[in-house]
Amino acid sequence: MNKEALFSIPLPTIRRFPAYLRLLKDFENAGESWVSATRLAEDLRLKPIQVRKDMSCTGVEGKPKVGFEVHELIMAIEHHLGWDNATDAILIGAGNLGNALVGYKGFANYGLRIVAILDNDKKKIGTTVYGVTVQSMEHLEETVVRLGVNIAVLTVPAEVAQEVAEMVVAAGIKGIWNFVPKNLTLPEDIIVQRTDLATSFAELSSRIKKSIEEKSRTKRSLQN
Amino acid sequence: MNKEALFSIPLPTIRRFPAYLRLLKDFENAGESWVSATRLAEDLRLKPIQVRKDMSCTGVEGKPKVGFEVHELIMAIEHHLGWDNATDAILIGAGNLGNALVGYKGFANYGLRIVAILDNDKKKIGTTVYGVTVQSMEHLEETVVRLGVNIAVLTVPAEVAQEVAEMVVAAGIKGIWNFVPKNLTLPEDIIVQRTDLATSFAELSSRIKKSIEEKSRTKRSLQN
DNA sequence: TGATTATCAATAAATATTTATCGTTTACTG
DNA sequence: CAGTAAACGATAAATATTTATTGATAATCA
Ligand SMILES: NC(=O)c1ccc[n+]([C@@H]2O[C@H](COP(=O)([O-])OP(=O)(O)OC[C@H]3O[C@@H](n4cnc5c(N)ncnc54)[C@H](O)[C@@H]3O)[C@@H](O)[C@H]2O)c1
Ligand SMILES: NC(=O)c1ccc[n+]([C@@H]2O[C@H](COP(=O)([O-])OP(=O)(O)OC[C@H]3O[C@@H](n4cnc5c(N)ncnc54)[C@H](O)[C@@H]3O)[C@@H](O)[C@H]2O)c1
Numbered sequence: 001m002n003k004e005a006l007f008s009i010p011l012p013t014i015r016r017f018p019a020y021l022r023l024l025k026d027f028e029n030a031g032e033s034w035v036s037a038t039r040l041a042e043d044l045r046l047k048p049i050q051v052r053k054d055m056s057c058t059g060v061e062g063k064p065k066v067g068f069e070v071h072e073l074i075m076a077i078e079h080h081l082g083w084d085n086a087t088d089a090i091l092i093g094a095g096n097l098g099n100a101l102v103g104y105k106g107f108a109n110y111g112l113r114i115v116a117i118l119d120n121d122k123k124k125i126g127t128t129v130y131g132v133t134v135q136s137m138e139h140l141e142e143t144v145v146r147l148g149v150n151i152a153v154l155t156v157p158a159e160v161a162q163e164v165a166e167m168v169v170a171a172g173i174k175g176i177w178n179f180v181p182k183n184l185t186l187p188e189d190i191i192v193q194r195t196d197l198a199t200s201f202a203e204l205s206s207r208i209k210k211s212i213e214e215k216s217r218t219k220r221s222l223q224n
Numbered sequence: 225m226n227k228e229a230l231f232s233i234p235l236p237t238i239r240r241f242p243a244y245l246r247l248l249k250d251f252e253n254a255g256e257s258w259v260s261a262t263r264l265a266e267d268l269r270l271k272p273i274q275v276r277k278d279m280s281c282t283g284v285e286g287k288p289k290v291g292f293e294v295h296e297l298i299m300a301i302e303h304h305l306g307w308d309n310a311t312d313a314i315l316i317g318a319g320n321l322g323n324a325l326v327g328y329k330g331f332a333n334y335g336l337r338i339v340a341i342l343d344n345d346k347k348k349i350g351t352t353v354y355g356v357t358v359q360s361m362e363h364l365e366e367t368v369v370r371l372g373v374n375i376a377v378l379t380v381p382a383e384v385a386q387e388v389a390e391m392v393v394a395a396g397i398k399g400i401w402n403f404v405p406k407n408l409t410l411p412e413d414i415i416v417q418r419t420d421l422a423t424s425f426a427e428l429s430s431r432i433k434k435s436i437e438e439k440s441r442t443k444r445s446l447q448n
Numbered sequence: 449t450g451a452t453t454a455t456c457a458a459t460a461a462a463t464a465t466t467t468a469t470c471g472t473t474t475a476c477t478g
Numbered sequence: 479c480a481g482t483a484a485a486c487g488a489t490a491a492a493t494a495t496t497t498a499t500t501g502a503t504a505a506t507c508a
Contacts, residue, residue, distance in 0.1 A: 008434070011494095011495095012495070012496090014426055014430050018422035019422075022405060043407060048455090053495090053497090062455075062456055063456075064455045064502075064505080065506085066454090066455075067454095081426050082432065087429070096327050099320065100321045100323075103320050106405060174432070174435075177428055181330060183243070183267060183268060183269070191431050191432055193424060193428035198243075198246075198333075200417060201334050202305050202334075203417055205306045205307060206238050206305055206306070208398070208399050208415055209304075209305070209306040210232070234464070236464090236465070236466090260486090261486080271466080271467070273466080274467075276487080280487075285486085285487085286487085287475090287485085288472075289483080290474080290485075291484095
């Protein structure tokens with residue numbers, strides 16, 4: 001029996017995978033074929049033990065004294081994320097964010113390829129964004145079927161997000177990467193992943209607030 | 225003694241705060257003055273108990289049968305995040321992503337205001353992005369000092385990120401919101417918050433992979 | 449060749465987070 | 479105005495995640 005199927009990888013580990021992957025690819029490009037958990041931990045500011053635990057989820061075994069084989073780890077992580085064969089996606093909403101995402105080279109590393117762009121603004125339809133032509137929303141279902149796409153990236157205004165989400169689901173989309181700061185109500189079997197910049201900014205804000213408070217506490221205690 | 229200072233709010237709670245905030249503001253705009261944890265949980269697909277625990281971190285007390293006062297919660301959450309008085313920031317790198325961020329109206333809700341944009345591309349310097357003029361990097365330190373800014377948003381190419389980060393730190397910046405998929409090595413006291421789209425996409429990918437595997441498992445077991 | 453050391457795997461302990469239980473409060477209903 | 483049900487807070491239990499401990503292994507060097 002396959003070891004992988006027996007347990008599911010902790011979410012925090014999944015979330016760290018992309019950072020490992022990037023670093024590992026850097027090492028590979030630099031011609032390194034082995035890397036230790038200690039080394040990875042140093043670069044990512046994690047503890048070696050945690051890196052080892054994460055790596056154990058990939059099924060790759062390390063070698064004492066030298067660590068893990070770089071290429072093997074890359075393959076294993078990509079496989080676990082399903083990034084080993086490219087995933088096609090459509091993008092809805094060719095606005096500021098949408099265009100930036102379409103132009104983002106980095107997606108290639110995640111096996112993500114935006115193969116179609118749709119918008120409902122007549123001025124945008126027919127224009128091309130980084131080589132991809134913006135299509136009318138009327139072509140939605142046809143495009144999804146023709147390209148056999150399962151994933152949609154949503155970058156439309158919040159007011160229409162629910163409506164548009166329902167349209168893409170009706171067209172056959174199974175997973176939505178939602179950049180709109182709004183919770184979508186969709187059938188159970190549709191996978192919705194929200195990316196919320198505010199989440200990250202909230203972390204930054206609270207860390208800054210804490211640091212300011214600590215500083216003023218230290219100052220006060222020095223005065224005593 | 226202040227209750228808040230005694231314990232630090234769990235990071236997962238901090239991360240949920242922005243979503244609560246948005247929903248609460250929707251309720252406020254709709255003229256609702258009370259909301260129950262049950263209601264919030266329903267809309268955000270959380271469990272009521274978790275919402276109550278999160279709310280308890282804000283210090284706001286609810287009332288049996290009716291819930292929490294909407295406005296009081298908003299104020300409390302904003303206060304805990306430090307979003308109650310606007311934070312100014314500069315943005316470095318007026319490229320695709322940088323411009324999208326500058327134009328993003330949503331930041332106003334987080335108390336974030338981008339008050340200056342800097343770039344090293346002569347073609348971009350002097351142009352305006354959503355009313356803000358792009359300045360040369362030579363003005364970095366002067367701008368930071370003049371505007372009294374503590375936070376920088378980093379949207380430059382990965383190759384120069386470390387170098388640029390060191391420059392903004394030298395100019396007096398204390399916190400960096402880093403959109404570049406690269407770990408920065410900076411002094412201990414500098415707060416660096418990375419926003420990594422790949423993290424979110426990894427989650428989506430792994431959920432899709434799991435769902436596909438489950439489906440094929442079900443199919444197989446039906447065949448038996 | 450044998451000692452040394454960096455590193456790994458497995459297991460255990462500690463910590464953090466989520467979820468459940470229980471008794472209490474308050475608005476609403478009849 | 480008593481009974482009922484929805485919702486709260488506090489505390490406890492369960493679960494998830496991180497960190498520590500221990501013993502084993504393989505490269506390196508005297
Ligand atoms: N700009 C940012 O940096 C940023 C950051 C985080 C989140 N977001 C979110 O991303 C979304 C888009 O932001 P933006 O700044 O790109 O806005 P935008 O207005 O530039 O782009 C929205 C696009 O959606 C299109 N659109 C509108 N209604 C549509 C419909 N019914 N069907 C198809 N297309 C439609 C518009 O024509 C436009 O091209 C918003 O929900 C915003 O909150 C933006
Ligand atoms: N485009 C996206 O959707 C996206 C998504 C996630 C992350 N990112 C990351 O954000 C960063 C920017 O991406 P982008 O697509 O906007 O790239 P871009 O090339 O459009 O923009 C980069 C900007 O930085 C400026 N720049 C270059 N060197 C500089 C320097 N030394 N000092 C100051 N400014 C300098 C350039 O002139 C340019 O305006 C990249 O690191 C990218 O990986 C982009």
